[in-house]
Each structure stands twice: as structure tokens, then as C-alpha cells.
Amino acid sequence: MPTMNVSREIEIQSPIEEVIPLIRRFEHWPSWSPWLCQEREAEVLYNGEQGEVGSGYSWNGSRIGAGSMSLLSANASSLRCDLNFLKPFKSHAEVGFELKSLGDKNCSVSWSMESKLPFFLFFMRQSFERFIGLDYERGLSMLKELAENGEVVSRISIEPLSELHETDYIGVSGRCKLADLGPAMQEHFPKLGAALAESSLTQNGPVFCHYRVMDPIRDHWEFTTAMPVSGDGEVSGVERGTRAAIARCAHIRHTGKYIHLGNAWATAFGWIRAEKHRQLKKHGGFEVYLDDPAQTPASELRTDIYVPLK
Helix, strand or coil, X not given: CCEEEEEEEEEECCCHHHHHHHHHCHHHHHHHCCCXXXXXXXXXXXXXXCCCCCCEEEEEECCCEEEEEEEEEECCCEEEEEEEEEECCCEEEEEEEEEEEXXXXXXXXXXXXXXXXXXXXXXXXXXXXXXXXXXXXXXXXXXXXXXXXXXXXXXXXXXXXXEECXXXXXXXXXXXXXXXXXXXXXXXXXXXXXXXXXXXXXXXXCCEEEEEEEECCCCEEEEEEXXXXXXXXXXXXXXXXXXXXXXXXXXXXXXXXXXXXXXHHHHHHHHHHHCCCCECHHHCEEEEECCCCCCCCHHHCEEEEEEEEC
């Protein structure tokens, strides 16, 4: 069977002795797991004395599937775990965490997995490695926040199916890797503000981002950062366009820091699969930023995710 290997690493501004219990004791995983955050209502059960070899936990949800994990070995700076998936298909993996001290108050955490795919999914190896890698990146980001700040600010709610109305906008387009999306958008916002100020147009809604291409396998993203506007007149230095009306969209609301928006996207696609909807890929997807980060605490920033459906 095809072998699958995934590994990701992050630096955390906390000492090893404060970070490793957050991994070793499975009761902490709901706070930073990139899967459990997608379905808070999923059944989670713990067994054994938490933190001790042989302890474990299991989960069962409609969107995140079912499985279990147990602690195989542990010392002051490393852990090995046994991972078994039951749904959506049966598979087994060995998971490891390696922590290295970077001084008295800092450490690095490496999260790795080795598994074998069922033979009938051999052609999906690269895709699985990429998607699990993205999950690991989200999880490590939340682990970092939990260790450094004591909590993870990322709350998700699934809203009723929604429509997007036709909207005139001014925008700035770009293409980049996922890691560069945030900095790229930060460069777009001042351009939009300057263009609006020099025109006779009026902003009539929250700023949004239209992802025209989302390709996590090739790590290629094409997008337009856009400001809804009304009125007539010329505008310079930016694009002028109209977002088409879309009758049906999966609608997920994320409250919290923008660095955790990937949790909302993962929830959206998991919900679409579980509910057996079909994505209308020609329209890509949308993020609508309901609050001004200059006036709203990061913990209260609301972002609506829309994924068009057939």
C-alpha cells in the first residue's frame, strides 16, 4: 500500500514543560485540534489516566468522522501516538511530536504522521499529504496560541443556506501562495481606500475577498480584494466590476483572529460533503469582513465564509 508521510513544525514562545502537557493530555485537544474545532458537538470520550502511556480518546461526528488515538510512549520532549480512523474509511497511522528547547522560554514543536493509504486510494496520496499538512499547520497555530495566551480565539457557527446579491465593486487582484495571502491583502486595502477617496463613489457594504482559484495541491490562489460601491464616476488605480448574484451558498461565520480563518473554510467543505451538496466551483468562494480590525478586538472580528452551491 502507498506510504504517506506528513510533517510540520512551529516555534512557540513558551518552554517545553508548559507546552508538552497540552499535547500529552488529550483533554486539551478540543482547544487546538484542527478537526475537533470543526464540530464542537461531536462526541468525545477519554479513557485511562490522562497524560500516562496507554491513555487515549475517541471521537465520533457527522462531519469529522470517527476514530481514536492512544499514547504509545512519552518522555520530557517527545511523544508517540497510535491513531486509528473508523470513518469515513478505516486506516491506521503513527503520530509523533518532537519538542526542542530554543532557550529558557521558547521551543519548537514538530508534528509528524506516517500512514499507509488503502490501495484503492493510491492516486490520492499527494492530495492527502497536502490537506493533512494544512490541517497540521492550523493545529500548530492554535497550539501556539493556546500555549502563549491561554486560549484559542476561533469560534465557528454554521448559518442557514444563503444567497449573495449582485454587487458593484472596486477591487485589486493578485495571485500567490497561501502563506502570502494575508500580506498581499494588507497591500490591497490602502489602494482601495485611496481610490475611493479620489472618486465620487460611496462604499455601501463590508469589504470582501473573492477567491477565484483555490488550489491547495499546487498552493496557488487567485483572488480579488474588493469594496462594494455605489454611484457613477471614474475610478483610477483599481479594477471596477460586478459580483454576480448567487442563489445558494454554504454560509459559515467565524469569530476571532484572521489567522484562524482556515478553520472556517475546513468546516465549510466538511459540511458540504456531509450534507451531500455540490460546490459551484466556477464562482470560487468569498470571505466577507464584517468588522473593522482597527476598531474591533481581534477576538470579536466576524468573518462570513460563502461557498457557492449547485
